[in-house]
Amino acid sequence: MAIDRVVFRNWKVETAQADAQDDDDRWLSAEERLGLFELPLEPPDPRAQARSERVIRAVRRAIALLDEDERELIIRYHFQGFGLPELAELTGRPLYKLASLQKRALRRLKGLLRPLVAREFGIGRSTARLCPVCLSPQRERIDMLIAARDHRATWIPVMRAIAEQCGLPIRNPQILIGHEKYHGELS
Numbered sequence: 059m060a061i062d063r064v065v066f067r068n069w070k071v072e073t074a075q076a077d078a079q080d081d082d083d084r085w086l087s088a089e090e091r092l093g094l095f096e097l098p099l100e101p102p103d104p105r106a107q108a109r110s111e112r113v114i115r116a117v118r119r120a121i122a123l124l125d126e127d128e129r130e131l132i133i134r135y136h137f138q139g140f141g142l143p144e145l146a147e148l149t150g151r152p153l154y155k156l157a158s159l160q161k162r163a164l165r166r167l168k169g170l171l172r173p174l175v176a177r178e179f180g181i182g183r184s185t186a187r188l189c190p191v192c193l194s195p196q197r198e199r200i201d202m203l204i205a206a207r208d209h210r211a212t213w214i215p216v217m218r219a220i221a222e223q224c225g226l227p228i229r230n231p232q233i234l235i236g237h238e239k240y241h242g243e244l245s
């Protein structure tokens with residue numbers, strides 16, 4: 059990483075010097091000036107390549123699990139480069155609605171990809187390690203109780219059901235909220 063940064067900085071310095079000194083070369087791109095196209099490419103690292111394939115597959119799977127309008131927005135905005143005002147015009151939907159749709163879609167994607175991020179990059183794993191739901195042997199059952207909850211009601215009935223059916227006393231609803239948000243399925 060550090061080496062990349064140093065190389066990049068040198069490249070910037072050289073480019074700036076080339077800009078200052080060499081007017082004849084100014085129509086060449088920085089890469090052409092520095093002869094980067096002649097450098098041999100690194101041989102691909104098979105492990106890194108396998109990982110990026112796993113990541114791509116998981117992202118595709120997660121996007122496929124979104125609702126149709128969420129998926130459409132993510133693909134158009136993040137993959138095809140449409141801006142939100144442009145999409146508002148194209149779809150006839152108000153901008154604020156698209157903005158909240160995007161927020162929801164990204165939140166869901168983050169949740170869906172959380173296990174992958176923990177597995178592949180070791181990020182966020184420590185919170186799952188401390189989560190009593192993740193640690194519970196009854197986790198699947200608890201996840202079902204959480205998924206089946208009434209979204210208009212409080213967490214109290216869910217907490218009661220988990221205590222009674224799974225023998226796990228949860229004192230703070232934040233634990234369930236955090237678990238639902240960050241430790242979701244998709245492995």
Ligand SMILES: [Zn+2]
Pocket residue numbers: 186189190191192193236237238241
């Ligand atoms: Zn959890």
